[in-house]
Amino acid sequence: MAKIHVTTTINGEPVEFLCEPQQTMLDVLRDELRLTGSKEGCATGDCGACSVTVGDRLVCSCLMLGAEAEGQEIETIEGMADGDTLHPLQQKFLEEAALQCGICTPGVLIAAKALLAKNPDPSESEVRYWLAGNLCRCTGYDKIIRAVMDCAADMRGA
Amino acid sequence: MNALTYESPGSLDEAVKLLAAAKGNAKVLAGGTDLLVQLRMGMIKPAMIIDIKKIPELTAINEENGGYRVGASVSGAVLGEHDGMKAAWPGVVEAFELIGSTQIQGRASMGGNLCNGSPAADAVPAMIAADAVCTIAGPNGRREAKVEDIVTGPGQTSLANGEIVVDFLFPARPARSGDAYLRFIPRTEMDIAVVGAGISLTLDDAGVCTDARVALGAVAPTQLLLQDGAAALIGSKLDGAAMEKLDAAARAACRPITDKRGTIEYRIKVAGVLARRAAKIAQQRAEG
Numbered sequence: 001m002a003k004i005h006v007t008t009t010i011n012g013e014p015v016e017f018l019c020e021p022q023q024t025m026l027d028v029l030r031d032e033l034r035l036t037g038s039k040e041g042c043a044t045g046d047c048g049a050c051s052v053t054v055g056d057r058l059v060c061s062c063l064m065l066g067a068e069a070e071g072q073e074i075e076t077i078e079g080m081a082d083g084d085t086l087h088p089l090q091q092k093f094l095e096e097a098a099l100q101c102g103i104c105t106p107g108v109l110i111a112a113k114a115l116l117a118k119n120p121d122p123s124e125s126e127v128r129y130w131l132a133g134n135l136c137r138c139t140g141y142d143k144i145i146r147a148v149m150d151c152a153a154d155m156r157g158a
Numbered sequence: 159m160n161a162l163t164y165e166s167p168g169s170l171d172e173a174v175k176l177l178a179a180a181k182g183n184a185k186v187l188a189g190g191t192d193l194l195v196q197l198r199m200g201m202i203k204p205a206m207i208i209d210i211k212k213i214p215e216l217t218a219i220n221e222e223n224g225g226y227r228v229g230a231s232v233s234g235a236v237l238g239e240h241d242g243m244k245a246a247w248p249g250v251v252e253a254f255e256l257i258g259s260t261q262i263q264g265r266a267s268m269g270g271n272l273c274n275g276s277p278a279a280d281a282v283p284a285m286i287a288a289d290a291v292c293t294i295a296g297p298n299g300r301r302e303a304k305v306e307d308i309v310t311g312p313g314q315t316s317l318a319n320g321e322i323v324v325d326f327l328f329p330a331r332p333a334r335s336g337d338a339y340l341r342f343i344p345r346t347e348m349d350i351a352v353v354g355a356g357i358s359l360t361l362d363d364a365g366v367c368t369d370a371r372v373a374l375g376a377v378a379p380t381q382l383l384l385q386d387g388a389a390a391l392i393g394s395k396l397d398g399a400a401m402e403k404l405d406a407a408a409r410a411a412c413r414p415i416t417d418k419r420g421t422i423e424y425r426i427k428v429a430g431v432l433a434r435r436a437a438k439i440a441q442q443r444a445e446g
Contacts, residue, residue, distance in 0.1 A: 004164060021164035021207065022197065044195045046348070048261055057235055057264035063194045064265065065187070067164045068209060111260065132347040133259020 008069040010035070011079025019066035026050045028066035029076060037077035037106045041135065048134035051107035052076050058114040060133075077106035080113065088158075089113055089151050098147035100138035108134045112148045120156055124149060166209040170216075170295050170324065173208055178297045178320025180206050186322055188216075188231035189265035191258065192274045215324060216269070219243065224330030230269025230292070230323045238263070247328050248443060249337030249356060249436075253284030256341060259348055269323045272305065275313040276350075278376040282309065283356035284339040286373035286383050290328050296321035306373070309380045332369075335360040336443025338436045341375070342428050344419065351376040352420040355408070355432035357440045359391060365445070367391045372404070372437075377412040377429050384411050387433060396441050404437055405430035 003018040010033070019028050026043075029035040029052070038061055041047035045063040052061045053075040080087045089112050092098070099105045108131065115122060115130045122130070127148050128141075136144060167173040177184050184206035187193055196202045210216050216229040219240055226243050234254045237243055244251050257266050257280050271281040272292070285305045292308065294301050297320040305326070308315050317323070337358035343349035354375035362368050372387030386407035394400035414425035 021162045024194065043198060045191055045258070045262055048259060051261055054264070057233065058260050059264040060261045063190050063262075065164065065190070065194070065207070065209075067166070068187075068190075068211075070166070114260075129347060130260050133261045 004067045006067060006070050008071065009073045011075055017066070021065070021067060023066045024062050025052070025064040025066050025069055025074075026061040028069070029061060032066075035076055035078050039103050039106060041103065041107075046133075046135070047104070047107075048111060048131075049104050049107045051110045051134065053110065053114055056114070056117070058111055075110070077110055080109060087113065088155055089116070089148070092147045092151040092154070093144075096143055096147040096150065098139065098143040104134055104136040104138075108136065108144055112151075115148070116152055116155065120152060122149075122152060161205060163206045164209065165206060166212045168212050170213050170322070173210055173213060173322055174295050174297060174320055176206065176208050177322060180204075182319055184208055186210055186273070188267040188270040189233060189262075190270075191262050191266045192270060192276075210322065218325075222327065226328045228268065228326050228328065230272075230325055231267040234258075234263035234266050235260075237268075243328070246331055247284075247288055247337055249339045249358065249440065250281070250284045250288050250290075250328065253339035253341075253354070253356060254281040256280045256339070268326060272308055273315055273317065273323060275309050275311070275315055277309075277312055277379055277381070278351040278354065279309075279381070280339070280341055280351055280354055280375065282381045283354050283373035283375040284337065285326060285356075286381055287337055287339070287356035287358040287371045288328050289358070289371055290326045292326050293324040294321050295324050300324075306381065306383045311379045332360050334362070334444045334446070335369075336440040336445075338439035338443065340432045340436045340439070342432060350419065353377055353414075353425050353428045353432055355429065355436045357387075357391075357433065357436040359437070359440050359444060361441070361444045365395050367394055367396060367400075367441075370437075372408070372433060374408060374411060374429055374433070377414040377425050379413070382411050384408065384433075386410065391437060396437055401434045401437070404433050408433035 039049040041049035045060045050061040185204040187209045216231040339356040341351040341354040356373045359370040370388040370391040372384040390403035408429045
């Protein structure tokens with residue numbers, strides 16, 4: 001079985017990889033490209049731990065084939081910090097303890113970043129609905145929601 | 159090792175040829191939010207996946223004679239940002255946007271929602287209420303079909319071998335028209351419809367309903383278009399008596415099953431309630 005040759009952009013860098021037709025984007029990220037920040041929770045699109053953006057759209061990378069990355073621009077958690085400087089959302093999550101075990105965190109951060117790019121001043125309801133596809137079994141969500149709201153306020157003030 | 163191949167044709171002709179040549183062993187990939195789950199679970203074992211998102215007309219939204227033609231693989235996220243569709247068909251847009259999470263909305267398509275053939279598909283009752291017509295491309299050329307004629311049973315469609323749903327035409331609306339979709343789920347987000355109700359109607363200047371379409375989901379093996387439900391609304395101002403008739407028509411049409419999400423009795427009761435509530439929202443929208 002010939003592998004598929006894919007040319008794409010990940011976190012602003014041109015990337016080429018080979019994948020099997022049935023390999024998901026998540027499998028490609030983790031197993032082929034060693035970008036293991038995106039997590040596999042459910043592998044059925046329910047938990048959001050594998051969230052990435054593809055051309056600015058938030059998607060579950062477990063529900064996308066690696067082959068579909070051809071010509072796309074993909075952002076993963078590895079592209080969120082600027083070198084050693086954390087993204088304001090990452091910094092706020094640390095300051096406000098908006099994570100415990102950390103498995104859901106990369107997906108939550110990617111999803112929250114996509115929300116603030118679209119809506120810099122979301123209501124609490126809007127944050128909760130936007131993040132409804134990111135399951136967290138540790139925090140009870142409250143600290144996550146507060147950290148996103150506080151970060152949004154900081155970023156608006158900046 | 160399974161011998162799956164992946165194709166991403168740039169034209170509809172090419173896609174139809176691939177699909178027809180595979181003789182039932184190929185699956186069409188739009189958003190993949192159902193397909194990739196089925197693939198992973200081993201529920202399907204296709205020899206080929208045909209990604210249709212590189213075909214321009216499947217991903218376009220175009221105005222046409224005052225209505226809108228929406229490509230079958232347009233995602234919920236894209237449709238939800240389309241001002242024209244939101245203004246003309248808010249019920250269709252809200253139904254589609256109810257499906258899954260933000261992440262699912264980034265990929266899920268109305269064509270996929272229809273062709274997956276789930277009785278609980280949220281976009282489908284709203285599309286049926288909207289009297290949407292789909293274009294279908296196949297080995298013998300193109301044909302049109304009403305959305306209500308596509309799904310024939312759970313997971314089953316009337317599409318012939320090699321046929322692909324290309325787009326949906328949402329017709330131009332008369333003045334004082336409105337539509338709405340409501341579904342009931344046990345939680346507030348991220349669940350599958352226990353009952354869904356889509357209603358589209360037109361009022362005259364006096365507020366009398368002159369045209370209506372009523373559709374239900376998740377209460378029968380396929381979505382239902384209720385002639386009696388429409389008849390209950392037409393000629394009325396959606397007063398109490400008309401609402402009672404609509405409720406009765408909705409309950410009478412249901413042929414649901416009992417499952418973990420709801421019993422037969424519960425689904426029948428809720429179908430009447432949702433139909434009434436959706437009709438009232440559609441009326442408010444029609445009144446502007």
